[in-house]
Amino acid sequence: MVGRAEFVSRFGGVFEHSPFIAERAFDAGDVREPMTAGTVHAALTKHFRAASQDERLGVLRAHPDLAGKLAIAGGLTEDSRKEQAGAGLDRLSPNEHARFTELNAAYVEKNGFPFIIAVKGLTKDDILRSFETRINHNVQDEFATATEQVEKIALLRLTAILPES
Incomplete structure (x- = not known):
């Protein structure tokens, strides 16, 4: 079994x-061998869902804007950079970039956190359509959708690290 520091790292x-989230999952004894994407995801998700509303909001706010300033400046985490590049968000036309920037600003203003979507398997057009639909949702529904997307992103990241079953 890996130790706490290695698990959190x-x-x-x-x-x-x-x-x-990883610290709480480990400390609660929810991490067991063999570690698979599914078992680690279950442990982490349990503690994400048990976190306070403010803590979950903090997780949402930790996500970068899609095709936003951090992406342009090269300040994304490696996972976020790969995910956004895989969807073509690093190759937007000036008009597409302007539209994403406009939607990002309006979405954050309305909801208090960035638009979050698991981009794997989506194109920039798919993401833009979802963005344009979801920006009309109420804050409570978007909080629920964003947290579901964060959990999906976590599973995708784990399947890149660990065996699935």
């Missing part, structure tokens, strides 16, 4: 910049 970023 390895999985503390699965939920964007939120190692407290």
